[in-house]
Amino acid sequence: MAIHPTAIIAPGAQIDASVEIGPYAVIGEHVSIGAGTRVGPHTVIEGHTSIGRQNQIFQFASLGAAPQDKKYAGEPTRLEIGDNNTIREFCTFNVGTVQDGGLTRLGNDNWVMAYVHIAHDCIVGDHCILANNATLAGHISIGDHVFLGGLTAVHQFCTIGAHAMTAGGSIVVQDIPPYVTAAGNHAHPVGINSEGLRRRGFDAEQISRIKRAYKQIYRQGLSLEDAKAAITEAAADAPELALFVDFFARAKRGIIR
The missing domain is CATH 1.20.1180.10 (Udp N-acetylglucosamine O-acyltransferase, C-terminal domain)
Structure with missing residues (x-):
């Protein structure tokens, strides 16, 4: 296990022997990390957080922190991250709330760029790309192969169907059907994602x-x-x-x- 001596690992954390953890990272006691995952410097992983295999987590990410929800009272809700995801700098993913399913989940093979926020109770599928500063409010469902352009903001409780796409700077306040490309503030349909x-x-x-x-x-x-x-x-x-x-x-x- 390649853990930098300055990293702080809580005694209860379950970390595969092949995991790499960079300088000054902090790993909480209810965290599990699967084989081949790399955790960058200054990353904080806390809460009841499960991370799968072969993920690349870049420096300064914050994963598993309490949700930004005033109703949250410290319940043991969860964050689950699958396999083969890339999570870039300064991303923030929160655990779920008991008002919903108590779970925030990122699937497999996703490419999540810098400063992306995935709020409580969001469910993100597989093979998605979330470009820089994409922001998901709570209780959002995103299907597989979705592309969110940079600075896209999605209103809470929205559903985005598989293979959908948003242009950069889109403000999504209603559901986007599968295959549809959306753009604007508020986002409106502009065709289907034919090239994708x-x-x-x-x-x-x-x-x-x-x-x-x-x-x-x-x-x-x-x-x-x-x-x-x-x-x-x-x-x-x-x-x-x-x-x-x-x-x-x-x-x-x-x-x-």
């Missing part, structure tokens, strides 16, 4: 069906309920549209228009 889908192996026919669903929601003058019904029917023969069906079931704040 091509890079992930979606073929031309799949992208065409997703575009058709987008038009049903935003371009054909249908009510939202009629658009949902049409997409749900089409999803029986188009698995990629099932993400819309799941999103409609989970969305809480109404979709961006």
